[in-house]
Amino acid sequence: MKSKRRKDNMKIYVDDAFHYVSESRNYIYFIVGVFVLFVIIGFFVLPLSSRFSGMIDQILNDILLKTEGLTGIRLILFIFSNNLQVSFLGVMLGAALGIFPFINAVINGAVLGYVFEKVYTATGGIWDFWRILPHGIFELPAVFISLGLGIKLGAFILSKNPSEEFRYRLLNSIKVLLFIVMPLLIIAAIIEGLLITLYG
Secondary structure (H helix, E strand, O other), rough: OOHHHHHHHHHHHHHHHHHHHOOOHHHHHHHHHHHHHHHHHHHHHHHHOOHHHHHHHHHHHHHHHHHOOHHHHHHHHHHHHHHHHHHHHHHHHHHHHHHHHHHHHHHHHHHHHHHHHHHHHHHOOOOOOOHHHHHOHHHHHHHHHHHHHHHHHHHHHHHHHHHHHHHHHHHHHHHHHHHHHHHHHHOOOOOOOOHHHOOO
């Protein structure tokens, strides 16, 4: 009986999570739009600036140093913990008027656009982009959802009953993190870890 009740409660939480994502879709679309805009800027504009190029190269080098020598389970755990931290902070720090998730979308979009430009310059074509894209099939939706919910959480101040709305948005954001974002990030980490381990 208790087991059935737990399963029923779990189903309710999962349904709540999916409903809240649907309810928040405009915020998620906004984050996707910001991300895509800065992918374009990162591709066409940032390579023209030696200052910004140097900053992004340093970020990429730091990531490579952290993952150097990691393979298999250790690499998967590193990728998962890093993405989970970004997603968690994207929601929770969104409470500060949504500033952090917006900046996160800007930076990550610009970095990805910059990487695309480097790949394009090195290969002379777009076909090698397909080697990068599988890494983000599950990761990017999880991050977009988290950042979108962070923006929505920060907009609680505009509601008629801010304190009640904040509790509602925070509780449902946590459900989404647990039942949608975390599973996506687990799958993403396994795929990305295996691809990096197998193909470098």
